[in-house]
Amino acid sequence: MLWTDFMGKVRKIPIALFCVGLLSTGSINLLQANESTTSPVLVCDDQINVSLNENCEAVISVEMVLEGESSIPGFDPSNYDIDIEGAASNIISEVGIFTVTITERNPPFTPPLNSCWGHILVEDKLPPQIDPNSCDCPENNTDPDCVLPLLCDELAEILDGNINVPMPVVVENCTDITTTFRDEIFDNGNCSETVVKRIWIYTDGGGNKVESCPFYYRIIPITVNNNVVGPKNEVYLDCGVGTTPQDIYNFFDAKYRDENPCDNGSGICDPNSHYYDADYVEAYEDAVHAYALMFSFPSIHGLPLINHICNTATTYTDVVIPICSSEPECSDNAKIIREWKIYDWCNSIVEPIVFTQVIKASDNTPPNIYVKDFEVSVDPWGCGGTVYFPDPIHLTDNCSSFVRYEVTSAPGLPGIDVQYDPIKGWFVEDLPTGLYQFFYHAYDCCDNVTSAGVYVRVIDGTPPVAITKQDIVVTLIPSPGHDSIEGLTKIFAESVDNGSFDGCGPVRLEIRRDNNNCGGYNGNLTYNNDGHSHDDPFDDDNGRFVTFCCNDLVENGVDADGDGVADYAQIKVWLRVWDDGDGDGYFGTVGDNYSEVWSFIRLEDKSRPTIICPPDATIRCDADENNLHDVGQATAYGACGPMAVDYVDIATDMTSCNIGTITRKWFVVNYPDEFCYQYIIKTGDYSGPPIIYFPNDTIVDCTEEINAVPTWIAGECDQLGYSVQRDTFYFEEGACFKIINYWQVIDWCVYDPNDAVHGAGIWSDIQVVKIIDNIAPTIDGCQDAVFDADDKQDLDSDGIVCENNMVMLTNSATDNGDCASNWLKWTVQVDLYGDWNIDYIFSSTAPPGSTYYLP
Missing domain, CATH: 2.60.40.10 (Immunoglobulins)
Known part of the structure; x- marks a missing residue:
């Protein structure tokens, strides 16, 4: 025989060696050995088969594993260790294939230690044992324990093994048991006894089987009078739950499970949990069924009766009476009078059993209501707020859509009148600031009520009313004694305010400008340094005032009269009005409110210079x-x-x-x-009389100017002046005309008009000025003229007709030269008859009334 690579080294071994110490029959297919030059050859069985005893144990010894141990000189099993894979010792207590190794001990052996290994097949060859005294239901027994609490139509359930019945007592030494059975039915109809003959078959993990003695189970007809249990007389359901028997069963099934959960978190009801307890689960399900059944159906042996079951017939009738409310939304609330009747078809002379139930399908659960605390602010005109209570955030009922609510004040709050208006809803008027508790009460169709408290905080969240004056006129103020500093003026917030107010208390005023033309005044554009909008950390005026300057007139001035000088400037200012909304005594904190309003300031320079x-x-x-x-x-x-x-x-x-x-x-x-x-x-000082120089007499041509005036030499403070009076004389002494100038010079420092006798301070002189013209005028023309003597009619009645009374002679003359004048003196001489004797002389110097006057 050759070993495989899986078994170890390959070598030939005498066949006789294999027959030593075999524990089981059969051929040996594979051998293993480890070889040492200092130790004997060790050979282990490839596989040995071992059966567990009645205690489910097998003790493995060295001799069972080694082959040919008798040929080993001085063999002593205590000189070898035995190691079984997966076992703590040499005792095996479960079926399976195990690897076993035999190793030399040190001492007496010295290293290297020799060893060999093989396999052990452990089996359970003992079948389960049935207690002969447990055959409790023999044939023709009258034992009531062998009477099954079953109805005829539930026979299939016992045949399927779903109903517990008396069973043999079985003992198995080692493995799990699989239970099966073999039935034989003796059905004698619904009105007679039915017998089930059952042989129980038990098979262990090793496939060992054992059959029990026959068990005879009896199913007897229903005895109506004695066995039927009626449902509870009064049943209370939530509205909206169906009222059929099955609906009622489901309702109480769920109710029990909700109130009594199977698993408390330990996993006892979870089939996948290590802590799962099938018996506990079965008992729990029985309790659920029993609880739900007693409200829903008549029953026998825990089984519900309805319609035709075996030898019974079950019916019911309902009378429905509305309850709670007649509102259409409340139709799910009703009282049902249910009459059950159970008939025994196998005993027709027996009156049916009657059970009466009063089922109240009413709303026994209060509605759900959810409200939240809220805040309201006081009205602008006072320190009380009107609280309008909002609809609940969540308002439902498990039965109907008809849910109403009302609001009341909390106990201990006298004087708070909660009112209702169809449009406004629930409200309270003029509630002072503070924290108040109110209650919402929700009512369903059946007047189940749920109350929910809500806290209402009335705060001063209403900004104050800001009012300003309009058409405010302010003038600049000069800086006396500081001609290099322009005038300024200030407007304080109180000057702009026109009665701003808050309903809950005093207000604080702050003011700022809309623009700033006055450099160096940081607080003009901001209120203060509180950290709000339009505040500045460097604004230290606390919002009390704003400043105006001359540059405002330059930048924003209006020249109303067109004189090039700005008459006024319109400058916008803002008034901020704070209240103490949070009541902490400080304005401008987090809970405070403000309003703003603007006004125009008319800036003028009406200051007195x-x-x-x-x-x-x-x-x-x-x-x-x-x-x-x-x-x-x-x-x-x-x-x-x-x-x-x-x-x-x-x-x-x-x-x-x-x-x-x-x-x-x-x-x-x-x-x-x-x-x-x-x-x-x-x-000044007086320095004596002055020296006067009067103009001298003179003869001048008419072309010469006559501009000589008196001159003098006088002291620095003498006040001298002159005057002149002129007389003009024509044709005097052969001149054209002569001017006499009467000069006077007065020293006003000396002359006293009231002392003219002494003549101090006045000097006089006469100047004669002659103007001579030596060029005679020129007669423009002297032409001869002939006139007719044609007074034949003697028009003048003088008797002379050889004459002309209409003769007029005219002529003109021109005065030439530098002294020419338009004034000329005429003389006309008439020589009648040309005899060189002058007969008439006409002249411009003749008396004006004379016949000979020439005008």
Whole structure:
């Protein structure tokens, strides 16, 4: 025989060696051995077969495994160790194939130690044992324990093994038992006894079988009077649950399981759990069934009766009476009077058994209601809030859609009147700030009630009412004594406020501007440094005021009158009004509220300017008091810088020598009421009479100018002046005309009009000016003229007809030269008859009324 690679080394071994120590018959297919030069050859059986004893044990010895141990000199099994894979010792207590190894011990052997190995097939060859005293249902027995509590139509269940029946007592030494049976039925009809003959068959894990003695089980007809159990007289269901017997069974089945869970988390009812207990589960299911059955069906031996079962017939009738409410939504609530009747078909003379149930399918479960705490704010006009209670977040009933609710105040809150309005719902008016508890009460069709408390916090969440004044006019204020600092002005929040208020308490005012033209005023654009919107950490004015400056007029000014000067500027300001909403005594904290409103400020410069007069001045009498470089000039400053000034001398207390005091009134242009006074003192000394030079007499051509005037040499403060009176004489002494100038020079420092007798301070002189014209005028023309003597009619009645009374002679002359004049003197001489005798002389110098006057 050759060994395989799986078994070990390959070599030939005498066949006689294999026959030593075999424990079981059969051929040996495979051998193994380990070889050593210092130890005897060890040979183990390839496989030995071992059967477990009645205690499910098998003791494995060295001799059982080794082959040819008798040929080993001095063999002693105690010199070898036995190791069984999967076993703690040499005792095996379960069926299977095990690997066993035999190893030399040290001592007496020395290393290397020799060993060999093989297999053990452990089997259970003992069949299960039936207790002969457990055949409790022999043939023709009258033992009531062998009467099955079954109905005729449940025979299939016992045949399927689903109903527990008396069974033999079986003992198995080692493995699990598989139980089967073999039945023979003796059916004698519904009104007679039925017998089931059963042989129980038990098979263990090794396939060993044993059959029991016959068991005879009897199923007897139903005895109605004695065996039927009626359902409970009164049954209370939740509305919406079906009212058929099966519906009632299902309802109480679920109710029991809900109130009494099978598994408390230990896994005892979980078939997949290590802690699963089938007996416990079976008992639990029996309890569930018994509980549900007693409310739903008449029963016998725990089995429900309905319709035709074996020798019985079961019927019921219902009378339905509505309960709770007549609302259509409440139709699921009803009272049912149910009458059961059970008939015995095998005993027709027996009256049926009657059971009456009153089934109240009403809403026994209060509705579900869920509400949440909420906050409301006070009204804007007071410190009380109107609380409108919202509909519940969740409001349902297990039976119907008809659920109503009402709201009440919590006990111990007197004076709180919860009202109802079909449109507004439930509400409370004028509830002061604070925390209050109210209760929602939900009612279903059957007036089951569930109450849920809700806390309502009334807070001051309403911002205050912000009111501002409109058309506020403010003027700039100058900085007296600081002509380099422009005027400023401030508007405080209280000046803009027009009665802002909060219903719950005082308010705080803050103000800011919409823009800032005034550099250096960080708080103008922000309220304060509280950290809210439009606040600034560097704003330290606490929102009390805003500042305006002259640059506002420059940047935003309106020139209403067109004079080039801004008359006003419209500047927008914001008023923020805080309340103490959280009542912590501080404004601007988390629970506080604010409102904002704006207004326009009309900024004008209506300030009165300041004028500063120059110091009084002393000048010489001949100095010019209007030379401001000498006497000084006033300065004036308004709110926005220097302003124009002017002056008028309102009093002059001077001597005629220009010595004395001038009172000068300086004033601000356009502000005549803003003025001051300066006194100018003029001084000087008298230096004697002046030297006067009058113009000399002169003869001039008419083309020469006559512009000579008196001149003089006088002191610095002499006040000299001259005057002249002229007389003109024509044709005097052969001249064209002559002018007599009567000159007078007066020194007003000396001359006294009231003392004219002494003549001090006045000088006179006469000047003669002759104007001569040496060029005669020229007669333009002298032409001869002939006239007709044609007075034949003697029109003038003088008796002379050889005459002409209409003769008119005219002529013109021109005065030429540098002294020409339009005034000419005419003389016309008439020589009648050409005899060189002058008969008539006409002249412009004749008397005007004369016949010979020439106009």
